[in-house]
Structure formats: structure tokens, C-alpha cells
Amino acid sequence: MARVLRSCIQSILKMANSVIGMAGLAMILYSAWMIRVWQRQMGELPFGHDSDYPSPWFIYTFLGLGVMFCVITCLGHVAAETANGCCLYLYMVFVVLLIMLEAAVTVDVFLNQDWEKDFPKDPSGSFDQFKNFIRSNYEMCKWIGLSLVSVQGLSLLLAMILKALGPHQYYDSDDEYSPDRVPLLKNAPPQYVVVDQGYVHGSNNASWLKRQDK
Template identity: 50%
Template sequence: MGRIAKTCLRSLLKLANSVMGIIGIAMILYSCWMIRVWQRDSSYDDYSSTGSWFIYSFLGIGFTLGAMACLGHIAADSANGSCLSFYVVIISLLLLLEIAMTADMLLNSDWEKDLPEDPTGRLHDFEDFVKSNFDIFQWIGLLFTLAQGLSILLAMALRTLGTNQGSYYNYDIEEDYAPERLPLVNNKVQPSPYVKVISDPRFATNNSSTWNANK
């Protein structure tokens, strides 16, 4: 029963990580498209400048999500307590960062002014694209957040289940080897042959007769 539950948790954890992996791949592909368009519409001096922070930040986020998905798959397959704990910490920090950024965007109406200027114009195009498809991006954001929260819960449950199974396994091993230690505990000391000779009734009778005769 424990093995079946562990297999189900692994499958669900991989499925939740697949959602983050798909979103990360989509961001990488979109970043490559933005880089291609920027190379086509810009000169070499503009291309070599450091003003393309939005494109590279978008690309870095995509690679980060892809790496997190790979880490989640590795942690699910290994079911190692240390690996699962590290995965839970990383996902929790990423989720807290996303919550902080979302709260800043909701509470600060001028959050766009805090961002540096984007000479490529990709930030403005992406903002218009999100606004025109706000309902779709809203569901994507909700699915992404649920996948992260579910990944944390599944990783913690898998780690707990693996620890309990390890303790049961050690207990079974001790039970299996217990009968082999019983002879050592219940080992009775064999009486010495001299004691057996002395305690022989015939020998005791002969000694008594000889002692009476001598007397």
C-alpha cells in the first residue's frame, strides 16, 4: 500500500512540475522570438548594448522554471529526503518572490515607473499582448500558482512517506535478524562432564559403600 501511494505521489509531482516546465519552455521560445525580431530591426550597436534587460530577464526566468522542473523530476525519482527538502525550499522562495511582486503591482499603481527604460520596445508590446488576452493569462497565472503550491505539498508528503517507510524497513530487518541472535541470548551452558560423573548415582553409591567398609 505504501509503495502504491509513493508511486502516485511521484506521478502527481512530475505532473505539477510539467506545468512549470511547459511555461518555462514557452517563455524561452518567446524570448528567442523577441531576440530574433530585435536583431532584425536594430543595428549592431543597439544589439550590443545593455538596454535589452527585459528580453534577457524573460529568458532567464524561462530557464529558471525549466531548471526547477528538472529538479522536481529528479527529486521525485530519487525520493531522497535531502533533495526533496532542497526542492521545497527553492519552490517556496520562488513562490514568496512571486507573491511579493504581485502585491507590489497591486498596491503600487506606478510600478511601471520603477522599471528601467526598455529601448527595444518589447516590454510595451508584451504588456499590450497581456492586456488583450488578460483572461487567458489570468488562468495561466492561477494554474502556475496552484502547480507550485501542489508541488510543495506533494514533495513534503513524499518526503514524509519515504522517511516512514525507511523506519519500517529497518524495523523489519531487525525482526528478520532477531531469531539469529536468540541462540546467543538463550545459549545454555553445557554442564561439564566431570560434574556429570560426580552426580552419577552409581558412582555416589560405590563411594558410600567404600566409605562404610573403611569405617
Template identity: 45%
Template sequence: MAKTLKSWLQILLKLVNSTIGIVGISMIIYSMWMARVWQRHMEGSSDDFFSFSVIWFILTFLGIGITLCAISSFGHIAAHTANTHCLSCYMVAIFLLLLVETTLMADIILNSDWEEDFPEDPTGRFDDFKDFVKSNFNTCQWIGLFMFLAQGCSIVSATFLRTLEKRQARYCESDEDDIAPSLPFLYHPVEPLPCTVADLPGAPSSLYWC
């Protein structure tokens, strides 16, 4: 029963963790597309394409995508191995990710001038992204909610899997402790029976009876 439950938890963790990886890959592809468009726009210009102060939005988008893919890969390894230390590190990473996302959402909702907190983006990609979100607000809202649920399910699944793995480890250790004292009795040497010599008529001069 414990093995079956462990297998289902591993499958569930891999499924919900895959959604984080899919979002990360999508962000990487979108950031590469934005970088390509900006590179074409900057051809023949004296501006530095690789300036961090100019393309901060594209680089930020790319960094977030790489981070999500890294977390998803680490979560897949943790789910496959069911190692308690890997699961703990994965849970901490997901918790920090949720904390950052909650902070950004709170800043956007509570602060009416949240756009002033970011530097100016000459590429225009930031404004295009805002317009896209506003025009497809319902779809983006459902995607964001789905991401939050996936991350929450990841933490819950990792917690249950970590607890189950710890219980199995303790059970195995207790079984070893119970078996260890009985080993000397299993391998206790048996002393041979004493041999006696008997003289019988019509038999050899001596026989050894053990």
C-alpha cells in the same frame, strides 16, 4: 500500501512539476523570438545588441525561463529518487519562487506607478507584452492562477513524499535494531556430544558412540 502511495505521490509530483517546465520552455522560446526580432531591427546600427542595459526585458525573460526549467529538472530528479535532501531543496526553491511572484504581484496591484520601477526598454518588447496581457487579461489570469496552483501542489506533494520516505527509513532502522540482538543466538555454535567407547560381543574391539 506505503509503496503504492509513494508511487502515486511521485507521479503527481512529476505531473505538476512538468507544468513549471512547460512554462519555462515557452518563456525561453518567446525570449529567443524577441531576441531574433530585435537583432533584425538592429542590423546596420551602431548599438551593441548584447548590451544588458538595452535588452534587459529579453534577458530577464530568458533568465526566468532557464530558472523554471532548472527547477523543473531538479524536481523531476527529486520525485524519481524520493531523496529527502533533494525534496527539501526543491521545496525551498519553489517557496522562493512563490515569494518572488507574490512580491511582484503585490507591487503591481498596490503600486500604481509600478512601471517606473523598471528601466526603459528601447526594444519595445515590454510594451508589446503589456498590451498582450491587457488584451488577453482573462486568459493570462487563468494561466497565472494555474501556475500558482501547480507550484502549491508541488510543495504539498513533495512534503507528503518526504514525510513518507522519512517514516519508511525510520521503520527500516527500527527493524534492523530489533534483528541485531538476535543474531548471536542464530549463529550460536553447537558443541558436539561427548563420544563413549562401548565393548560389545561379536562386534569390533571398540565402537565409538556419539
């Protein structure tokens, strides 16, 4: 029963991680599009240190978050497959930190009327475009955000349950190598081999005759 429950939890955890990974890939692709737009407008990539323009922090942040989502997804798949305690602990720490970061940003946006002043000016204009897109599609973005946070919370809960169940225990079969059956082998009756006496005497006589001939 525990083996079936563990397999179900592993499968659900992998599916939840896949949703987080798809969100991370979407963020990376959007960052690549913003980098392409910046290169067309400025004639250079936004990663140059000797650039005359201010650093586009929004592109860096969005790309970093996408990479973090993908790393968490890979770590979650490894933890779900191996059920290793160290991997599960590390995965839970990353998910908790990510949820705390999202909660801090959400609280700041909803409770602080001047939250836009907390962020520096974005020279690429991508931050303003993203902000306007969220405002014009608030309902859709709200449900997407709530779904993503719910998946992260579900992943954290499943990782905790999988950690409580413990690691895998592999056996070749259900009956072999069972510790409860080993003492029975010690009490087993001795085995005897029955040999035909005629065959033994016959072989001895044949050997004696050969010696006489020599």
C-alpha cells in the same frame, strides 16, 4: 500501503513539474523570438557588451525566468524519483523563492498605481508589447497565472508529503532478509546426513585389497 502512496505522490509530482517545465520552455522560446526581433532591428545580438544601445533587460529577465523554471523542473524530477531529503529540501526552497517573487510582483502591480515607473525603460519595446497583450487578454492571462501558481503550490505540498514519508526501502522480496525471521534460523534443528554403512565398508575393503596386491 506506504509504497503505493509514495508511488502515486511521485507520479503526481512529476506531472506538476512537467507543467512548470512547459511554462519554462514557452518562456525560453518567446525570449528567443524577442532576441531574433532585436537582431533584425539593431543588426546585432543583445548580449554584446560594446553595444551602443541600452541593454534589453526584459529579454534577459524573461530568458532567466524560463531557465529557472526548467532547472526547478529537472530538480523536481530528480527529487521525485529518488525521494532524497537533500534534493527535496533544495526543490522546496527554489519553489518557495519563486512563489515569493511572483507574489511580490503581483502585489506591486495591483497595489501600486505607478508600478510601471519601478521598471527601467526597455529599448526593445518588448515590455510594452507584453503589457499590452496582457491587458487585451486579461481573463486568459489571469487564469493561466493562477493555474501556474496553483501547480507550484501543489508541487510544494507534494514535496513536503514525500519528505515526510521518507526514502525508499528496497527488498528482494517480502519474506527474504526479514529481521524478524533471522532468529528462527538460529533455533533450527541440526541437519544430519545419512550414509550407507555398506558403501563405506565396501569402499574400505576395496582400498585394502589394492594395498595387498601392491
